[in-house]
Amino acid sequence: MMFTELIQKRYSVRSYKPDMVEEDKLAQVLEAACLAPTACNRQPFQFIVIWTAGRKEDLKRIYSRSFFTEAPLVICACAVPGQAWSRMDGVNYSVVDATIAMDHLILAATELGLGTCWIAAFDPDAAREILKLPQGVEPVAFTPLGYPADTPGVKNRKPLSGIIRYERS
Numbered sequence: 001m002m003f004t005e006l007i008q009k010r011y012s013v014r015s016y017k018p019d020m021v022e023e024d025k026l027a028q029v030l031e032a033a034c035l036a037p038t039a040c041n042r043q044p045f046q047f048i049v050i051w052t053a054g055r056k057e058d059l060k061r062i063y064s065r066s067f068f069t070e071a072p073l074v075i076c077a078c079a080v081p082g083q084a085w086s087r088m089d090g091v092n093y094s095v096v097d098a099t100i101a102m103d104h105l106i107l108a109a110t111e112l113g114l115g116t117c118w119i120a121a122f123d124p125d126a127a128r129e130i131l132k133l134p135q136g137v138e139p140v141a142f143t144p145l146g147y148p149a150d151t152p153g154v155k156n157r158k159p160l161s162g163i164i165r166y167e168r169s
Contacts, residue, residue, distance in 0.1 A: 006111055011152035013115030016071035019147045025112045026073070029145070032108030033077075036101035038093075044084035045098040045140075047105070048076040048131055052144075061126040063119050063142060071115070071146030076131060077102040079138045098140045106143060115148035 001009070026049070033047055052059060056069040068074065077098045084094035106116045119142040127139040 001111055006107060008155075009152075010107060010110040010116075011155065012117040013144070013146075013148045013150060014065075014067045014117060015148065015150035016067065016115060016144060016146040017149045018070070018072065020072050021114060021145055021147075025109075025114060026145070028112060029105045029108045029114070033101040033105040036097070036104040038097035038100065039085035042083055042085050043097065043101075044080045044082075044094040045101055046078045046080060046137060047101070048078065050074045050076065050131075058130045061123065062130060063122040067117070068119065068142075068144055070149075071144035073145040075105065075143050075145055076127065076139055077105075077141045078133065079140050080136060081138065082136050094138075095140055102141050102143070109145060113147065114145055116143040116145055118143055 030047060030049070033045075034043070038044065050059065050073065052069045052072055052074055059069050059074060062068075079094035079098040081092050081094040084092050084097060086092045102118070106118065109116050120140075122139070122142055124139055127133070127142075131139070133139065
């Protein structure tokens with residue numbers, strides 16, 4: 001699939017079939033995350049793969065929408081700030097690097113016929129507790145991972161003229 005087709009095909013899936021994700025497909029999406037570019041190639045992130053079976057009540061504490069636990073898997077991208085490159089003004093790039101990796105994972109999933117939905121509106125304290133995250137590992141984003149049971153709607157995007165500037169703002 002051409003890249004333009006892939007990014008047009010990706011959408012936020014909010015209904016999933018119970019079908020398990022094949023191990024080779026899971027490995028491919030995780031490998032795509034590992035191949036993401038990061039500042040100074042530090043890869044200051046971790047991905048936590050969670051099988052939803054038997055974990056739905058805990059996971060609903062992290063994010064309560066029902067579709068979150070419909071998929072057989074949920075993946076959490078975590079930043080590890082202590083391993084990241086920081087810009088000269090002190091801005092730490094761990095969250096940027098983790099989000100780039102998550103985007104690679106999401107696009108790879110789309111190419112394989114899997115659905116995802118970027119989740120940022122989660123409870124970080126519940127995530128830290130339930131996933132037993134150690135000090136220095138911060139949850140950044142979640143996505144369910146499974147086969148879509150819905151169809152994409154219309155994507156509403158700003159026109160280029162609304163977001164692109166040349167030379168100055």
